[in-house]
Amino acid sequence: MKNILSRLKRKLIGTNFAVQAAAVNPNCRELEINNWVISEFIIQRLAPVVGVHPYPINEQCLMVAAVCALKPSMIFEWGTNLGKSARIFYETIQKFKIDSEIYSIDLPDNIEHAEHPGKKRGMYVRNLKGVHLFQGDGLKTSLSLYHNRMADLQEGEQNSPNAPLFFVDGDHEYGSVKRDLEGIINAVPEANVLLHDTFFQSSESAYNIGPYQAIQDVVKSASSFKILRQELGLPGMTLLYRKPERHL
Ligand SMILES: C[S@@+](CC[C@H](N)C(=O)[O-])C[C@H]1O[C@@H](n2cnc3c(N)ncnc32)[C@H](O)[C@@H]1O
Numbered sequence: 706m707k708n709i710l711s712r713l714k715r716k717l718i719g720t721n722f723a724v725q726a727a728a729v730n731p732n733c734r735e736l737e738i739n740n741w742v743i744s745e746f747i748i749q750r751l752a753p754v755v756g757v758h759p760y761p762i763n764e765q766c767l768m769v770a771a772v773c774a775l776k777p778s779m780i781f782e783w784g785t786n787l788g789k790s791a792r793i794f795y796e797t798i799q800k801f802k803i804d805s806e807i808y809s810i811d812l813p814d815n816i817e818h819a820e821h822p823g824k825k826r827g828m829y830v831r832n833l834k835g836v837h838l839f840q841g842d843g844l845k846t847s848l849s850l851y852h853n854r855m856a857d858l859q860e861g862e863q864n865s866p867n868a869p870l871f872f873v874d875g876d877h878e879y880g881s882v883k884r885d886l887e888g889i890i891n892a893v894p895e896a897n898v899l900l901h902d903t904f905f906q907s908s909e910s911a912y913n914i915g916p917y918q919a920i921q922d923v924v925k926s927a928s929s930f931k932i933l934r935q936e937l938g939l940p941g942m943t944l945l946y947r948k949p950e951r952h953l
Pocket residue numbers: 759783784785786787788789790791810811812818820821822841842843844874875876
């Protein structure tokens with residue numbers, strides 16, 4: 706009896722109840738969240754800080770869901786811009802007690818880009834523990850950080866980390882999104898990838914459907930991904946994920 710109680714106690718101590726309430730049925734085939742738990746968190750804690758631009762509520766749901774269900778040990782995202790997406794990831798890992806580090810990258814100050822944030826870069830995440838800001842090309846910088854981090858972990862012989870999550874929100878052109886997505890998949894085959902500005906509409910809208918098209922073209926040859934889309938209207942967000950095998 707005493708043994709059973711102490712085993713139960715050990716199990717309970719290691720249980721993360723916060724994330725269990727948010728991401729349910731981890732042993733089933735599909736990613737599933739508790740929409741009420743996530744909605745409450747977004748309305749009460751996230752939206753008051755980050756508002757609904759550039760990420761409307763439905764897209765914040767997908768970002769929070771991806772982090773809670775996939776529990777990435779590392780999150781790589783570009784571009785940082787003001788730091789709203791990094792802040793969404795930060796608040797999520799805090800609230801749901803997920804062991805994760807965030808690496809956010811934007812272009813160097815001397816590179817011209819219509820959306821470059823200048824001095825406001827990362828203002829929503831400055832000095833937050835576990836959020837690391839870098840300047841460089843998003844893909845190259847994040848892959849180099851990822852490989853360095855993996856080499857450190859191997860030296861320290863720690864348990865293998867959960868698959869990283871990449872959030873691609875840089876250039877929004879067909880060519881750059883295709884390059885980023887292929888680059889991630891080739892270098893880190895187990896990665897999960899979230900992409901922004903991926904809404905599809907027919908040509909009468911004159912929308913930029915480059916990111917949507919790039920995803921379509923890349924996933925044709927990477928069919929093991931499951932796909933979740935928040936695509937009711939602009940800007941649109943797509944999650945390409947793999948359910949970890951141990952969960953099946
Ligand atoms: C739409 S904004 C990203 C919004 C941001 N995630 C937020 O939370 O508000 C696009 C950003 O991507 C950056 N960018 C464009 N190409 C990039 C690249 N190759 N690597 C890193 N950042 C890039 C731009 O400088 C700009 O700040």
